[in-house]
Amino acid sequence: MARALTVVDAGPLTTVQDAGRPGLAHLGVPRSGFLDDHAARLANRLVGNEPGAALLETTLGGVTLRTGEAVTVAVTGAVADVLVDGRGAPWSEPLSVPAGAVLAVGPARSGVRTYVAVAGGIEVDPVLGSRSTDTLSGLGPPVVADGDVLPVGAGRRPRPADVPRLPAVDGPLRVTPGPRESWVEGGVRRLAEAGWTVAADSNRVALRLHGEPLQRAVEGELPSEGLVLGAVQVPPDGQPLVFLADHPTTGGYPVVGVLHPDDLWRCAQLRPGEPVSLRQVAG
Amino acid sequence: MQVLPAGPGALLAALEDAADVPVLYADLRRDLPTIQGCRDVVPGARTVLLDGLEDLEAARTYLAAWTPSARSAGGEPRVVELPTTYDGEDLDDVARRWEMTRAEVVATHTGTEFTVAFVGFSPGFAYCTGLPAELAVPRLDRPRPRVPAGSVGLAGEYAGVYPSASPGGWRLLGRTSATLWDASREEPALLTPGTRVRFTES
Numbered sequence: 001m002a003r004a005l006t007v008v009d010a011g012p013l014t015t016v017q018d019a020g021r022p023g024l025a026h027l028g029v030p031r032s033g034f035l036d037d038h039a040a041r042l043a044n045r046l047v048g049n050e051p052g053a054a055l056l057e058t059t060l061g062g063v064t065l066r067t068g069e070a071v072t073v074a075v076t077g078a079v080a081d082v083l084v085d086g087r088g089a090p091w092s093e094p095l096s097v098p099a100g101a102v103l104a105v106g107p108a109r110s111g112v113r114t115y116v117a118v119a120g121g122i123e124v125d126p127v128l129g130s131r132s133t134d135t136l137s138g139l140g141p142p143v144v145a146d147g148d149v150l151p152v153g154a155g156r157r158p159r160p161a162d163v164p165r166l167p168a169v170d171g172p173l174r175v176t177p178g179p180r181e182s183w184v185e186g187g188v189r190r191l192a193e194a195g196w197t198v199a200a201d202s203n204r205v206a207l208r209l210h211g212e213p214l215q216r217a218v219e220g221e222l223p224s225e226g227l228v229l230g231a232v233q234v235p236p237d238g239q240p241l242v243f244l245a246d247h248p249t250t251g252g253y254p255v256v257g258v259l260h261p262d263d264l265w266r267c268a269q270l271r272p273g274e275p276v277s278l279r280q281v282a283g
Numbered sequence: 284m285q286v287l288p289a290g291p292g293a294l295l296a297a298l299e300d301a302a303d304v305p306v307l308y309a310d311l312r313r314d315l316p317t318i319q320g321c322r323d324v325v326p327g328a329r330t331v332l333l334d335g336l337e338d339l340e341a342a343r344t345y346l347a348a349w350t351p352s353a354r355s356a357g358g359e360p361r362v363v364e365l366p367t368t369y370d371g372e373d374l375d376d377v378a379r380r381w382e383m384t385r386a387e388v389v390a391t392h393t394g395t396e397f398t399v400a401f402v403g404f405s406p407g408f409a410y411c412t413g414l415p416a417e418l419a420v421p422r423l424d425r426p427r428p429r430v431p432a433g434s435v436g437l438a439g440e441y442a443g444v445y446p447s448a449s450p451g452g453w454r455l456l457g458r459t460s461a462t463l464w465d466a467s468r469e470e471p472a473l474l475t476p477g478t479r480v481r482f483t484e485s
Binding site for chain 2: 022023024025026027028029127128137138139176177178179180181223224225226227228230231248249250255258259260261283
């Protein structure tokens with residue numbers, strides 16, 4: 001077998017992701033793509049890929065792969081143990097993995113999503129210009145399964161990458177007023193004053209928050225309208241959700257706020273049960 | 284028009300008249316190159332979302348100057364015919380609600396020129412307007428777990444066709460043989476915002 005990775009153990013949820021399908025929302029196509037784009041782009045840079053190349057995104061549980069030819073890989077995002085044929089290997093650095101070796105990425109020790117980039121990128125067939133698996137609409141390749149053989153493109157010589165400067169991870173998530181702020185009692189201020197925890201049913205579509213329910217100030221239905229990435233929507237149960245990459249393109253519940261784009265990647269790494277606070281900033 | 288905030292890179296234009304939505308949408312599509320960074324223009328039932336904006340003020344200026352009469356995008360709209368077999372599970376139910384015979388329901392549906400107001404719910408799922416308000420029908424109380432691709436249905440003020448099999452709560456009139464969605468086609472969605480739609484009995 002030539003340039004390919006064989007999936008020995010796919011873990012609980014591993015998908016192929018790249019920069020997604022932006023620009024097709026008017027056709028009902030979600031953007032999809034990396035959830036933690038800082039980590040994903042870094043992994044690609046470390047192995048000499050274009051920042052938007054396709055790689056693997058794991059969810060909490062890790063992934064185990066066997067190489068065909070020798071390849072260069074990098075593992076970033078949620079911190080996890082990395083083993084090459086059973087021997088410890090560095091995290092967030094380019095790694096040379098020999099031909100036929102087993103690369104095991106362990107469960108996330110903190111955070112949720114670990115990224116595994118390989119020089120040349122994962123070259124499954126693109127759909128609408130992207131190799132991302134869209135878990136909402138089903139576009140793109142299927143979820144990675146045990147035994148899959150993932151083709152790998154021709155790699156370039158890795159270029160020196162800057163030492164990663166990780167963005168600050170502390171402090172509340174910044175949120176600006178949304179289009180229907182007045183539909184919710186207290187608006188963004190109330191959202192920011194309340195304490196929230198990450199709900200267990202959070203996924204690539206949305207980070208779901210659990211806490212004292214927000215109350216509607218305006219009753220009645222809102223006709224469907226376009227949604228942005230990071231929109232904080234308040235459904236009838238008053239438990240807000242923050243829309244992530246696989247979000248639907250339109251929705252009928254009020255959007256009270258919009259998360260600052262620079263804080264979105266953190267939503268990809270918040271674990272169920274973790275506390276979340278928000279801070280209102282000017283729109 | 285009200286221009287509502289939607290984060291640092293987006294604006295939501297809320298229109299008084301739903302009929303202006305496709306007009307503003309078409310104008311924005313035409314003028315897209317002049318609006319810096321605008322990546323997505325997403326029509327809704329009463330709104331148009333501009334997303335990916337690099338310059339909110341420039342977009343605000345565009346929207347402030349826009350009127351439907353003065354700048355409406357001309358040109359002949361695209362017309363799509365959808366050959367339809369009227370054997371849907373909810374045809375009798377809709378006939379009761381509309382106080383018509385089945386044949387009259389079919390005649391009303393085939394006799395209406397619909398316009399795609401917006402696309403949402405799933406890739407290529409077009410919400411088509413054109414029926415009078417008094418013929419609006421509520422969604423099913425319990426959505427069906429699986430509705431086949433090509434199913435022709437009604438919900439609220441809209442007519443639509445399921446582009447792919449999915450769960451769904453629309454009341455089904457029949458099915459079309461047309462392929463509404465094919466990701467491998469140059470134009471994956473058969474129906475896009477502004478497309479005129481006619482159902483024909485097959």
